[in-house]
Amino acid sequence: MKKVFVFICIGMLVMIALIPMNISAGDAENPEVEDRILDVKFWGLISFPGQFLFKYADIVSAWVNEDADHLEYLYISMKLRDLLDKTENLEAIYDVGWYINNNRYITCVHANPNGYGPFVFGKSEDDDDEYESWDFCEGSFDLENNIITWEVPKTAVGNPEIGSKITIHPHTHLRFRDDSDLPHWDLFKDLYHNAKFIKDYTIQY
Ligand SMILES: [Ca+2]
Ligand SMILES: [Ca+2]
Numbered sequence: 001m002k003k004v005f006v007f008i009c010i011g012m013l014v015m016i017a018l019i020p021m022n023i024s025a026g027d028a029e030n031p032e033v034e035d036r037i038l039d040v041k042f043w044g045l046i047s048f049p050g051q052f053l054f055k056y057a058d059i060v061s062a063w064v065n066e067d068a069d070h071l072e073y074l075y076i077s078m079k080l081r082d083l084l085d086k087t088e089n090l091e092a093i094y095d096v097g098w099y100i101n102n103n104r105y106i107t108c109v110h111a112n113p114n115g116y117g118p119f120v121f122g123k124s125e126d127d128d129d130e131y132e133s134w135d136f137c138e139g140s141f142d143l144e145n146n147i148i149t150w151e152v153p154k155t156a157v158g159n160p161e162i163g164s165k166i167t168i169h170p171h172t173h174l175r176f177r178d179d180s181d182l183p184h185w186d187l188f189k190d191l192y193h194n195a196k197f198i199k200d201y202t203i204q205y
Contacts (some may be wrong), residue, residue, distance in 0.1 A: 026063025044189035055082035062170035064201035
């Protein structure tokens, strides 16, 4: 009886060892940030009816991911209620700010009636809201799933070590088009301050 018990214990240990580890890589089902919906606000402050007009600016969630086949990149993603490749009138600005190793970065892309792009990322050299160093990166507008993704080369953000934490802060802004003569005020915003949760992402590779 004792031998049977030992065999069962060994068998259970082997099974546990064979179960793949549940790595907490971010994706649409397991985002680092889950925002509320219907919360695009005038000046970022005032709620209003007619949110259906601005579904393309309404953040649903955001996450960070890595790909074992492309270890050289960090993938930063933002999901909207209804992403459009062209806006009708306003300039839509999609930003995900992030901290890693006490350095402050942001990924950004604009969409307007001419289309979207380019995908860029910036670094704040003095940890304020201004980003001094900008560079282009690859990115995608997945209209089927309403997801924007930036592919940021790790070499451009200090090659973060395994175990480094990233905190992301997604936000969107709508304003008169950059190529118009109207003032470039941020008329409507969706901010992360009312998110349901914000979790850190841990570098896996
Ligand atoms: Ca939202
Ligand atoms: Ca929000």
